[in-house]
Each structure stands twice: as structure tokens, then as C-alpha cells.
Amino acid sequence: MSRPAAPEALREPTERAGRGWTAALSLANGAIWVGWYGPLQILLALQAAELAPPGTAKESVLAWVTGAGAVVSMVSNPLFGALSDRTASRFGRRTPWILAGALGGAGALVLLAGADTVPGMALGWCLVQLTLNAAFAAVTAAVPDRVPQRQRGAVGGWVGAAQILGVVAGTGLATVAGGAVGDGAGTGGVVAGGVVAGYLACAGFVVLGAAPYVLLHRDPVLPADRRPALRLRALLAGLWISPRRHPDLGWAWLTRFLINLGNALALLYLLYYLRDVLHHPDPGGGVLMLTAVNAVTLLGTVVVGGWWSDRVGRRQPFVLWAGVLMTVATGLLAGWQTWPGALCAAALLGVGFGVFTSVDFALMTEVLPAAADRGKDLGLINIANALPQVAAPVLAAPIVQHLGGYRVLYGVAAAVGLVGALLVRRIRGVA
Numbered sequence: 274m275s276r277p278a279a280p281e282a283l284r285e286p287t288e289r290a291g292r293g294w295t296a297a298l299s300l301a302n303g304a305i306w307v308g309w310y311g312p313l314q315i316l317l318a319l320q321a322a323e324l325a326p327p328g329t330a331k332e333s334v335l336a337w338v339t340g341a342g343a344v345v346s347m348v349s350n351p352l353f354g355a356l357s358d359r360t361a362s363r364f365g366r367r368t369p370w371i372l373a374g375a376l377g378g379a380g381a382l383v384l385l386a387g388a389d390t391v392p393g394m395a396l397g398w399c400l401v402q403l404t405l406n407a408a409f410a411a412v413t414a415a416v417p418d419r420v421p422q423r424q425r426g427a428v429g430g431w432v433g434a435a436q437i438l439g440v441v442a443g444t445g446l447a448t449v450a451g452g453a454v455g456d457g458a459g460t461g462g463v464v465a466g467g468v469v470a471g472y473l474a475c476a477g478f479v480v481l482g483a484a485p486y487v488l489l490h491r492d493p494v495l496p497a498d499r500r501p502a503l504r505l506r507a508l509l510a511g512l513w514i515s516p517r518r519h520p521d522l523g524w525a526w527l528t529r530f531l532i533n534l535g536n537a538l539a540l541l542y543l544l545y546y547l548r549d550v551l552h553h554p555d556p557g558g559g560v561l562m563l564t565a566v567n568a569v570t571l572l573g574t575v576v577v578g579g580w581w582s583d584r585v586g587r588r589q590p591f592v593l594w595a596g597v598l599m600t601v602a603t604g605l606l607a608g609w610q611t612w613p614g615a616l617c618a619a620a621l622l623g624v625g626f627g628v629f630t631s632v633d634f635a636l637m638t639e640v641l642p643a644a645a646d647r648g649k650d651l652g653l654i655n656i657a658n659a660l661p662q663v664a665a666p667v668l669a670a671p672i673v674q675h676l677g678g679y680r681v682l683y684g685v686a687a688a689v690g691l692v693g694a695l696l697v698r699r700i701r702g703v704a
Contacts, residue, residue, distance in 0.1 A: 280493070280494075280495060280496050280499055281493040281494075282365070282366055282418065282493040282494060282495040282499075283495070283499065283645055285421075286417075286418065286419050286420055286421050287421055288421070289420075289421065289424055290419050290420045290424060290428055293489075293490075294419065294490055295428055295431050295432075296431075297485040297486040297489060297490055298412060298415055298416075298432065298486055298490075299431045299432050299434065299435035300435060300482050300483075300485060300486065301371060301375075301408070301412055301482055301483045301485070301486040301487075302409075302412050302432050302435050302436060302439070303435035303436060303438050303439035303442070303482060304375065304439065304478055304479045304480075304481070304482020304483050305374075305375075305378070305405050305408055305409050305412065305439065305479065305482075305483075306435075306436050306437075306439025306440055306443065307439045307440075307442050307443040307446065307475050307478045307479060307482065308378050308379075308382060308401065308405050308443070308475055308476070308478075308479040309401075309405060309439075309443070310439065310440040310443040310444060311442075311443030311444065311446050311447040311471060311472070311474075311475035312382075312385070312398065312401070312443075312447070312472070312475070313339070314440070314443065314444040314447065314540075314543075314544075314560055314564065315444060315447035315448055315471065315544065315557055315560060315561075316447045316468050316471050316472060316475075317335060317338060317339065317394075317398065318331075318335055318544045318545070319467075319468050319557075320388070320394055320468055321334040321335040321338065321391075321394075323468075324388075324389070324390060324391050324394060325391070326391070330674065331545075332542065332545065332670055332673060332674065333670060334391055335541075335542075335666070336541075336666030336667070336669070336670045337391075337395065337666070338391070338394055338395045338398050339398070339541070339662055339666055340662070340663050340666045340667065341395050341398070341399055342395075342398040342399050342401070342402040342662070343402070343659050343660070343661075343662030343663040344663055345399045345402040345403050345406075346402040346403075346406050346659035346662065347656050347659040347660055347663065349402065349403050349406040349407065349410075350406045350409065350410050350652040350653075350655045350656065350659060351410070351649055351652030351653045351655070351656065352652070353370060353374075353406060353407040353410040353411070353648075353652065354410035354411075354413075354414060354647075354648035354649045354650070354651055354652030354653075354655075355646070355648060355649035355652065356370070356648075357369075357370045357410060357411045357414060357648040358414075358501070358645060358646055358647065358648040358649050359495075359500050359501055360495065360500075361494070361495045361496065361497040361499075361500045362494070363494060364492060364494075365491070365492020365493055365494050365495075366411075366414075366418075366492060366493070366494075366495050366648070367411035367412070367414055367415045367418065367492050367648070368411070368486075368487055368490075368492040370407050370408060370410065370411035371408045371411045371412060371483055371486060371487055372408075372483065372487045373404075373407060373408075374404050374405055374406070374407035374408025374409070374411065374483075375405075375408050375479050375480055375482075375483035375487075376480065377400075377403075377404030377405075377407065378401055378404040378405040378408065378476075378479050379476040379477070379479045379480045380404070380476075381397060381400035381401040381403070381404050381405075382397075382401055382472050382473075382475055382476035382479070383472065383473065383476050384396075384397045384400060385397030385398060385400075385401060385472055386468070386469045386472035386473060386476075387469070405479070406655075406659075408483065409655070410648055410651070410652045410655070411648065412432075413648075413651045413652075413655065414647045414648035414651050414652075415492070416428060416429070416432065416634075416638060417638045417641065417647050417651070418492075418493060418647060419493075422635075422638070422639060423583055424583065425579075425583070425634070425635040425638050425639075426578075426579035426580060426581075426582040426583040426588075426631055426632055426635040427576065427579045427580045427583055427631075428579070429579045429630070429631040429632070429634035429635045430575045430576035430577070430578060430579030430580060430630075430631035431576060431579075432631075432634070433571075433575040433576075433579070433627065433630035433631045433634065434571075434572055434575045434576055436630065437567070437568050437571045437572065437575070437623075437626075437627075437630075438568065438572075439482075440564060440568070441564050441565060441568045442478065443475055443478075444560060444561050444564045445561060446471055446474040446475050446478065447471035447472075447474075447475065448471070448557050448558065448560075448561045450467075450470040450471045450473070450474035501645070514642065514650065514653060519640070519642055520699075520701070521640045521700045521701055521702045521703065522640045522641070522642070522650075522654075524696060524697070524699040524700045525633075525636060525637055525640050525654075525697075525700055525703075526653075526654055526656075526657050527657075527693070527696055528592065528596075528633070528693050528694070528696045528697045528700075529633060529637070529654065529657035529658070529693070530656075530657035530660060530661060530693070531689055531690065531692055531693025531696065532596050532599065532629060532633075532690050532693040532694060533657060533658055533661040533693075534660075534661035534664055534665060534686075534689050534690075534693070535599065535600070535603060535686045535687065535688075535689040535690025535691075535693065536599065536603075536622075536626065536661070536686075536690065537661040537662055537664075537665035538603075538661075538665050538668065538669055538682060538683075538685060538686035538689065539602075539603045539606060539622070539683060539686045541665050541666060541669050542669060542673060542679070542682070543560055543563070544556050544557065544560050546606075546615075546679055547559040547560065547563075547615070550610055550678075550679050551610065551611065551612055551615065553612065559612075559615075562616075563615060563616065563619040564619075566616055566619040566620050566623065567619040567620070567622055567623040567626075568623065569620075569623065570619075570620045570621070570622075570623030570624045570627065571623035571624070571626055571627035571630075572623075572627070573623075573624070573627065574623070574624050574627035574628050575627035575628070575630055575631050576631065578591055578595070578627060578628035578631050578632055579631030579632055579635060582631070582632045582635060583635075586704065587704045588632050588633075588635060588636040588639070588703050588704065589636075589697050589698065589700060589703065589704060591628050591629075591632040592628075592629060592632055592633050592636060592694070592697045593694050593695070593697050593698065594628075594694075595625045595626070595627075595628040595629035595632070595633075595694070596625065596629060596690055596691065596693055596694020596695075596697070597625075597691065597694050598621060598624055598625035598628075599621075599622055599625035599626060599629065599690050599694075600687045600688075600690045600691040600694065601621060601625075601687075602617075602618045602619075602620075602621035602622035602625060603618070603622070603683055603686045603687040603690060604683070604684070604687040605617055605618040605621070606618050606679075606683040606686075607679075607680050607681075607682075607683035607684040607686075607687065608680075610679070610680065636700070636703050637651070637654050638651075639702075639703050640700070640702060640703060668685070669682055672685065
């Protein structure tokens with residue numbers, strides 16, 4: 274007796290993804306990043322400065338809040354990925370989670386806007402991470418569900434371009450929406466009003482950005498009889514993939530983690546770096562300008578890098594040299610502490626991160642163990658994005674306060690990123 278064919282949701286895709294589908298998925302991904310990076314780049318730092326109790330450093334408050342949120346992100350991404358793998362809805366496996374995550378994320382941002390204590394701020398940010406990670410896990414898994422391997426570099430490039438545009442849009446909304454985001458200290462209700470308006474603008478963008486994908490594109494349906502049983506013990510056991518059995522996945526994960534850790538160390542205190550080290554007259558505007566410069570150079574490489582990687586059929590050299598270039602950029606922040614130095618660092622970081630974003634994503638989809646667990650496995654891989662948000666505050670706060678300040682911080686960030694770039698050579702199954 275011949276074995277029944279796998280349903281569409283579990284087959285390796287062979288048809289090229291269309292432009293409309295790619296554009297809608299990219300927009301949904303960008304909207305999620307608006308919901309993350311409007312707060313991370315501007316709003317959380319301003320709230321931390323406003324709500325920090327007397328005698329408590331604003332850096333410590335920000336580190337605690339972002340660290341707590343990153344722990345939630347680290348757990349929720351693979352969990353929601355596993356749940357989406359088992360979803361047999363008539364709307365598909367991924368779409369229901371994109372919708373629920375976007376609506377929930379918008380609601381959590383509104384709750385965060387009203388926080389007037391540090392615990393309330395932490396709770397709101399954890400809810401933002403929980404809900405937006407449900408959407409992000411589904412968006413990420415949709416790529417190997419629908420895109421053949423020979424096209425994943427290019428599609429990863431467009432998704433990555435939307436990601437950085439989401440960072441820029443989130444930063445811009447956070448800075449402009451309230452019309453009052455200044456130095457974050459001593460201005461009381463003026464800054465608070467700007468922060469609230471920034472959060473509300475980000476929340477609206479999250480919902481509007483996810484709508485085209487949810488409303489216009491069909492998601493492959495998993496038949497109910499092919500859905501794995503939802504048992505808590507098996508679900509939790511599946512959240513571990515042995516690096517001994519799958520060494521390529523292990524090395525790829527470590528590469529992504531270290532490069533992202535170096536990037537997180539570089540970006541965590543950017544607002545404070547401009548204010549306290551460079552004495553920039555408008556640190557919020559300075560962050561926006563650096564983000565825009567970074568975005569321009571990133572957009573110039575993210576799609577081209579992915580497309581070029583598809584054409585030559587190789588991933589490792591692109592990831593390696595992208596990581597090296599990011600190391601050089603971070604080193605500039607340590608060695609050339611001027612506004613022109615920060616602008617040059619932002620430009621170089623954009624070039625490197627653009628190539629890394631598209632090509633590393635394609636590489637990751639090629640080391641996945643099984644089609645039935647794409648959402649869960651990519652969720653585990655995405656821990657390499659979230660865990661640095663936990664580790665970075667733990668490392669950065671004592672370095673800045675006690676171990677040499679920002680020059681040492683950026684030197685450490687450069688060294689960590691370089692090690693990550695070199696480890697990509699340990700992967701054997703992907704050229």
C-alpha cells in the first residue's frame with residue numbers, strides 16, 4: 274500500500290512565492306518590529322528615566338524591564354511556534370496566530386502607555402513580548418512553509434528590509450507622534466504625554482500592518498487527522514533539540530546568538546551614549562538620525578545580499594563577512610567617540626546587518642530537522658534573537674557603571690560579534 278501524500282502544509286514548497294504574498298508578509302513582519310522597537314529605541318528609556326525611584330539608576334531600571342521582557346520572549350516564541358504547528362484551523366496554521374498576536378500586542382502597548390510604576394511598566398512590556406512573539410513565530414514559520422530553498426535568500430531580504438523599516442518607523446513614531454519626546458528628565462507630564470502618544474501610534478501601526486496578510490492571503494490548512502496530539506509533556510520535551518544529533522543547527526544557533534548579542538550590547542544604551550558621552554543636544558533626534566542612516570545602508574544590502582546568496586548557492590561567506598563588518602562598526606563606537614564616528618558606525622553596521630539578516634535567515638531554514646515542526650524549531654532559533662536581550666543588560670550595566678564605561682562596552686560588543694562570525698565555519702551541511 275502506498276503511503277498517502279503529505280498535505281500541502283507539510284510539503285517542501287516548490288512554487289515560487291508571489292510578490293503580493295511576499296509584500297504582505299513583509300509588512301506584517303515590519304509591523305511587529307514597530308511594536309518592539311518604538312519602545313526599545315526610545316519609549317522604554319524615557320519611561321525608565323521618568324519612573325526610576327530616587328537613588329536608582331535609569332540604566333538599571335531599563336535593564337531590569339527589558340531583561341524581564343526578553344525572558345518572556347525567549348519562552349513564548351518556541352511555545353507559540355509549536356502551537357501554530359498543531360493548529361488545524363480552516364484559516365491555516367499561521368494566520369490565526371498572526372491575527373491574535375497583532376491584536377493582543379496592540380492592546381498590550383496601550384496598557385504599557387498607561388504604566389505609572391516600574392512594576393507596571395515591566396508587566397506591560399512582558400505582555401507586549403508575549404503577544405507579539407505569537408505573531409512573530411507564525412510570520413517566521415510561513416517562509417519555509419511557502420518559499421522554496423532557492424528563493425529564501427531573496428524573500429529573507431525583503432522580510433529583513435521590512436524589519437529595519439519597522440525599526441525606523443517605530444523610532445520615528447515614538448519620537449514624532451507625541452511631539453514632545455525630549456531629554457527624558459525633569460519635564461514631567463510633557464515627556465509622559467509624548468510617551469503615551471508614541472505607544473498609541475505604535476499600537477495602531479501593528480494592527481494596520483498585519484491586516485493585509487490576514488485578510489488577503491490563504492494559509493495552507495493542516496488536516497485535523499495529521500495534527501500531532503497536544504500533550505503538555507510531549508510539547509515541553511519537543512522544545513529541546515540536541516546539538517549532538519543536529520550539530521549544524523547548534524552551530525548556526527550559536528552564530529546567530531553571538532552576533533545578535535554584540536548588536537544588542539551596541540544598541541541597548543544608545544540614547545544614553547548620545548546624551549552622556551557625546552552630549553548630543555537632542556539625543557532622541559540623534560537616535561532617530563542614526564537609525565535612519567543605518568536603515569539606508571541596510572536597505573541597500575539586505576535584498577541584494579539575499580539575492581546574491583541565492584544565485585551563487587552559498588550562505589557561509591556572506592554571514593562571515595557580514596559579521597566581520599559589524600565588528601568593525603561596533604569598534605568605531607569604542608575608538609571614535611564623536612558624532613561623525615557614530616554616523617560612520619551606523620552606516621557600516623547597516624551594511625553588515627543587512628547581509629546578515631537575509632542570508633542567515635535562509636541558512637537557518639536549511640538546517641531545520643522536520644517540516645512538521647517548522648514553527649517550533651524556528652521559535653527555538655529565535656531564542657538566539659531574544660536571549661541577547663536578557664544577556665546584554667546583565668553584561669552592559671556593570672560595564673558602564675563600574676568596569677570602564679562605554680568604551681569598554683563597545684569593545685566587548687565587537688569581540689563577541691567577531692567570535693560569532695567565525696563560528697559559522699563550523700557548519701557542515703550548508704555551504
